[in-house]
Amino acid sequence: MELKETLMELLSAEMPSGSEVKTNNCLVEIFKRHCDDVRVDKLGNVIGRKGSENAKVKIMLAAHMDEIGLMVKQIDERGFIRFSYIGGIDHRILPAQEVIIHGREKILGVIGSKPPHIQEPDERNKALKSEDMFIDTGLSAEKVRQLVRIGDVITFKRKPVELLNGCFAGNALDDRAGLAAIIYCLQELDKLQFSAEVYAVATVQEEVGLRGAVVSTYHLCPDIGVAVDVCHGNMADVSEEETQKLGKGPAIALGPNIHPKLYERLKNIAEDYKIPYQVNPEPSATGTDAWVMQITKEGIPTALISIPLRYMHTTVETLCLEDIKLSGRLLALFISSLEENFVEGLRCY
Amino acid sequence: MKELVKKLTEAFGPSGEENKIREVILDEIKDYADEVRMDVLGNIIARKKGAGEKLMLAAHMDEVGVIVTNIDDKGFLRFSNIGGISPFTLIGERVVFENGTVGVFGMEKMDDIKDLKFNKMFIDIGARTKEEAQKKVRIGDKAVYYRNCDIIGDYVTAKALDDRAGCAVLIKVLQNVKSPRFDTYFVFTVQEKVGLRGAKTSAFGIGPDLAIAVDVTKTGDTPESEKMAVELGKGPAVKIMDRSVICHPKIKEMLIDSAEKNNIPYQLEVLEMGGTDTGAIHLTKDGVPSGCLSIPTRYIHTPSEMASIDDMEKAVELLLYVLEK
Missing domain, CATH: 3.40.630.10 (Zn peptidases)
Known part of the structure; x- marks a missing residue:
């Protein structure tokens, strides 16, 4: 399947943190096409295995x-819906968004706010606070109460668009792009020889505290863990040092969260196979699943590959499809290179 | 109940x-x-x-409670919080230690009450000297709010x-x-x-x-x-x-x-x-x-x-x- 189709299929599922168990079946279906065995754990992580069981190397x-998403917090007497945040929402991007409320049925709503004409002069220079915003469904208060409960989740309406030069914009690319890279990797593995037992894990609740990775890593206890996530892409008004360039290949992270030998191996493979890559120094917490994977049980050697993405946590997250492909290919070649001695060497300092 | x-x-x-x-x-x-x-x-x-x-x-x-961090020469106790307590909640409040010692909160003179922090406050157990205070309380001792439970109709406050x-x-x-x-x-x-x-x-x-x-x-x-x-x-x-x-x-x-x-x-x-x-x-x-x-x-x-x-x-x-x- 073409990468773009895979990505579109991944984007079709609405999975705000905490309610993935209701919609993760689509991932089970996708993983089944590329894995030997697929299961869902108690918190909803989808775990696919490729390669022989009980191999010498488990990755x-x-x-x-x-x-990220929103959650119904209160329904007022006129039927307007007040909301809370799921994950790191920038409240300044919320006014005028179209949203889907996942109530007893799916309901379209818009986030309304006071128009400029009737704002007080000092209000015009300030960003709206979340408590000043509300969702309007057009329904009567009575009807809203029938269909919507406190705690129902709200997602942003999907509008993925293709831009020029292989760029792609939409919401939830953080981290469906990472999942697309893993699926691409699984496809590439069909063309390569590898002896490792490979677990592809689509984790839940990363955006609210890396929670799915905590329990899935404990469960699998792999020899090597690699998180595949997005990092900040190069954009206007942000210094080049803080970002990675779109279209220039995967960003391989380096820092305390990363096992130095895994970084070296990934970098060497990229060089040997002429895969463009970028170095992503991470001085402390990476804010990705790798951060919790590393300190599971007795410790897991961890690496992080990131796909550069602009405008993170907005509805126009923008990336370059080629970076997903290159990340997937790098991962596959890395897995193909793994043998027992290398894994044992990870304990030698 | x-x-x-x-x-x-x-x-x-x-x-x-x-x-x-x-x-x-x-x-x-x-x-x-x-x-x-x-x-x-x-x-x-x-x-x-x-x-x-x-x-x-x-x-x-x-x-939630407080923990004693220091006892000064005059027998006043400095403290830190255990759990989320606001210093403003403690003004005029009393605490009790496990051994029954009761203390009241006092605070230093401040130009603006908004500057109130735990380090501007102390617990007074009525001791006149450090030695007298140490007979009742040691550094690291913990105290909790000194309050009764009252039932007010169907509601309870405690x-x-x-x-x-x-x-x-x-x-x-x-x-x-x-x-x-x-x-x-x-x-x-x-x-x-x-x-x-x-x-x-x-x-x-x-x-x-x-x-x-x-x-x-x-x-x-x-x-x-x-x-x-x-x-x-x-x-x-x-x-x-x-x-x-x-x-x-x-x-x-x-x-x-x-x-x-x-x-x-x-x-x-x-x-x-x-x-x-x-x-x-x-x-x-x-x-x-x-x-x-x-x-x-x-x-x-x-x-x-x-x-x-x-x-x-x-x-x-x-x-x-x-x-x-």
Whole structure:
């Protein structure tokens, strides 16, 4: 399947953190096409195995399936819906968004706010606070109460668009792009020889605290863990040092969260196979599943591959499809290179 | 229920020093559990045997308090907080140590009261010298609010309703459950207030298949309060989300279904700040589907928390239906 189709299929599922168990079946279906065995764990992580069981080397690839969203907090007497956040929402992007409320049925709503004409002069220079915003469904208060409950989740309406030069924009690309890279890797593995037992894990609840990775890593206890996530892409008004360039290949992370030998191996493979890559120094917490994977049980050697993405946590997250492909290919070649001695060497300092 | 809540809330038990409250709880449950044990951190784990899956019910027995950090030459004590306390809450307040020593809070002269921090405050136990103070209190000793529990109609106001209200609910469930369909572990956890620490080890030790915590939650029913759709006296609240957990849909629906089938009033809770033992439990080992039943409570972490006895009784009723269904 073409990468773009895979990505579109992944984007079709609405999976705000905490309610993935209702919609993760689509991932089970996708993983089944590329894995020997697929299961869902108690918190909803989808775990696919490729390669022989009980191999000498066990590797876990993790990308999170969840996305940021909103949650119904209160329904007022006129039927307007007040909301809370699921994950790191920038409240300044909320006014004028179209949203889907996942109530007893799916309901379209818009986030309304006071128009400029009737704002007080000092209000015009300030971003709206979340408590000043509300969702309007057009329904009567009575009807809203029938269909919507406190705690129902709300997602942003999907509008993925293709831009020029292989760029792609939409919401939830953080981290469906990572999942697409893992699936691409699984496809590439069909063309390569590898002896490792590969676990592809679509994790839940990353956006609210890396929670799915905590329990899935404990469960699998792999020899190597690789998180595949997004990092900040190069954009206007942000210094080049803080970002990675779109279209220039995967960003391989380096820092305390990363086992130095895994970084070296990934870098060497990229060089040997002429895969463009970028170095992504991470001085402390990476804010990705790799951060919790590393300190599971007795410790897991961890690496992180990131796909550069602009405008993270907005509805126009933008990336370059080629970077997903290159990330997937790098991962596959890395897995193909793994043998027992290398894994044992990870304990030698 | 009223007498039980009074007994529990008036007991001493800041995080890390839960001996007294532990004794009170043990006394209430010892005749009803099939097994009772303590783990190394001091959690009480009481089991009521059942044939089905392992269910962990958890309520924390610790409460917020203060800890002595220094005793000066004149016998004044400097302190730090255990759990989330505002210095403004302490103005004019009294505390009591485990040995019964009572102290009052004083503060340094300040040009602007907004500058008030714990390091501008001290505890006065009436000692005239360091030596006299040291006979009563040592560095590291902990104290809690010195308050009675008062029943005001259906409402109760006391210190430590967070989470002795939850402890009361668990005790009543244990005392009244006959043949649970789960192999049920009633856990009274330590050190929730300093980071859900007792729940973490007790859940690891038990390895439950599912879990429900019982804790307090904030309300949005007081004048000009924040927007939150939870009120006192409208029934226990089924937690959807807080900062520590997004409750598993399966457990959430189990609680809601039990309430609806048995006509028990309930509310739904989205708490924007704060966490609960569920947060630690659900990430234990390879994951535990978990939820939380909350007792709506006003003025949390103050000496005068307020909750409804009826909400607690309804919570007991609801959990009994969940266990015996």
